Amino acid sequence: MSATTLAPALIARFAEITGETYALTETAAVAPYLVESRGLYRGTTPLVLRPGSVAEIAAILKLASEMGTAIVPQGGNTGHVAGQIPREGAADVVLSLSRLNRIRDVDPIGNVIVADAGCVLADIQKAAEAVDRLFPLSLGSEGSCQIGGNLSSNAGGTAVLAYGNARQLCLGLEVVLPTGEVWDGLRRLKKDNTGYDLRDLFIGAEGTLGVITGAVLKLVPRPVGHEVAFAGLRSVADALALYDLAFRRCGTALTGFELMPRIGIEFTTRHIPGVRDPLQTPHAWYALIDISTSDSAETASRMAEALMAEAMEQDLAEDAVIATSGAQRKALWHMRESMSPAQKPEGGSIKHDVSVPVSSIPAFMAEADAAVTAIIPGARICAFGHMGDGNIHYNISQPVGADKQAFLDRWHEVNAVVHGIVLKYGGSISAEHGIGQLKRDELAAIRAPIEIDLMRRIKHAFDPAGIMNPGKVLRSDT
């Protein structure tokens, strides 16, 4: 472990690169960079740097490399696994990308946008919209998360089913390496088979191999037809059958298939202003089905109607509605997006961001539910998520009247039980949030030693001095 402070002379040398204004050392100024949204981790830092150019970042890393200073890249600070938070008690320097927020180029014919890493996701979406294109990456924190962080964590979100996650939406990268050298991989090519896939190595590496400073992103046509259906279902098995039907009937026009439990609908209607259950009677499960088409609005509408008719006919859905206006479509998505916030007023919530093979979702859910309620009688399981991606946010609200802290203290115990079942089904303990600090040791424990060893070899090959976001993803050697 490095020292917990940095020599004032070294701080001054870093500050010289960015200018004093952008080198923060005051407690109040650095505070927002040290805590993540869930409050699970709190880090320490002697210095937050806010460089304004790729050249400044290169100079910072060159100096850090020479001096052995640990660097923690940070985007919008919306990550859930503390990958962006400096270690507690170390002297990690935070490198904020926020000032690197220029859209460099938009090419609607080539369907690409080139952006600085610090661009806020919503701003990229807007830039695409301005040329009548869609940048499909979409997630709850899109108003503040940054594309560099999205790429470093291979963000998922609500549009993965049709468009893929951040990895699939990126054609090229610019990365500053730990040595301060710049890799210009800003290619705008859909096909390029010229050597090892460095791009995909940096994507999802959570800033441990280098600092992403720019990216070429894929655009797609803006759909002209958009329909959202909402169905009440008997069981998760029926949800899977409905998903299968929807995927076969709609193909890539199926742009969302979200699963929600009854308890989630109750939580949202109870706690989120304006949310109401659009169906007359309660159902055990619900599916939100999103359909988008490029050719005409009629195609989407025909698809949605035919699909829901077939679902009713096959007795897969007990009841269903199709939104008839943009406002109704928004309201349905708002309900889905409120699943997690609506758990807050219900007390403590132990969360899991897991995935299993799509066809194993019903078996996984049944087994996990039984195991969790066996160890915590009265636990209220609010498992929802991106069914088509096999990605379930398996969240558990505390029993009514239980002590919140005592419940939350069982976080790791419950995680172990749920993740054990996830692994039995060949699943992932982090479907879209990454590893960071939160799941680092668990990853090392569950993976074959050869896999961790290969990751370590890559880490050493790219960052022999171990300065890039140490202690994230992999345990730090130093």
Add this chain to the structure above:
Amino acid sequence: MSATTLAPALIARFAEITGETYALTETAAVAPYLVESRGLYRGTTPLVLRPGSVAEIAAILKLASEMGTAIVPQGGNTGHVAGQIPREGAADVVLSLSRLNRIRDVDPIGNVIVADAGCVLADIQKAAEAVDRLFPLSLGSEGSCQIGGNLSSNAGGTAVLAYGNARQLCLGLEVVLPTGEVWDGLRRLKKDNTGYDLRDLFIGAEGTLGVITGAVLKLVPRPVGHEVAFAGLRSVADALALYDLAFRRCGTALTGFELMPRIGIEFTTRHIPGVRDPLQTPHAWYALIDISTSDSAETASRMAEALMAEAMEQDLAEDAVIATSGAQRKALWHMRESMSPAQKPEGGSIKHDVSVPVSSIPAFMAEADAAVTAIIPGARICAFGHMGDGNIHYNISQPVGADKQAFLDRWHEVNAVVHGIVLKYGGSISAEHGIGQLKRDELAAIRAPIEIDLMRRIKHAFDPAGIMNPGKVLRSDT
């Protein structure tokens, strides 16, 4: 460089692993493994091993690692850059994957298929079809190429536009590492953010980091609507405008957009039995437009008709037909697939597999045409390809009556001119065929030293003994 022979005792030890029957040393028996389809490279080998299991491959690599024996994995031997051919004058052992050809599992609900690396691509397509699904990877050599080779070279083909290349169609891999250790990354997950992306590192590495032995592949619903349109165009610029229109109107239903020049239509109608020009009068350029839909045949047909009507209305197409039967659709695709074979009877052909940003295709083509005809007056440029992917097979047939060998002797000179223009537009010198031996030194020359250095560091980290397909992609150190 290693010795050119292998000690008989070592050959015997390798043969013990596979059994004598599957250890080939006779000249006639090893001959088919030493030459690639274009005849540009001819290698030598003391031994071809045909293992029947992952365990045998692991044992072979363990022994090779101990003894420093170079191993060249080979699938269907259809590659165009000699990545699968042993070096000339070395003692590389060829490791044929052909006997590893079992479909391990098909899960239509989970939309995955798990296959041995030696499965022939067409057999995987058939296994998908048997459960009413589509495995979209499709290329000219699909009847003999193997999925392990497709993944190792990140194969492209004709369905990349909508479905992506081999990389996008793979969820998980099993890889035998140079040490003989097996990495089991056979995950069936659409979302899994748990550490560095090892999968995408092995994909496209051309067997230089390990031997892919199995893969989890993505399936999609089989489209129910399928239309193929064929349009005669004035210019490449009009082709780009038509592509833009088609992509905006059809989105992901646009499953192909292929560009062909007049001379290509002439070559195919002249040399390929049964091919005829479906349009009344000649046009400078042609587009083949493929549309597939999942919901109904009517959607595809409506889309194709509306698109071609709009194209005529906007004067982007001079003339157009839409195939009215499966036979007509096949005939149009057959014409496109005959572009390359039809060049053979016209004499020598200097080929390029390049890509540029889609919006730069017209400018690239104009500049390349001028440069090529300036150095070879009378050169007949037959540039065709996957316009929507920015991927042009920029092929040049010899001038009429010229000496074939004298023309082919200028291969590298012409490559240098064309690739220079490709690079000016930020393009790739190998869009879908890879690097192998053919483009290895050129890659090192055109890329920034830091990029080659990062690739070398990965190579050393994974294969410190340098036994995996040495001299491919990167120059061998030994």
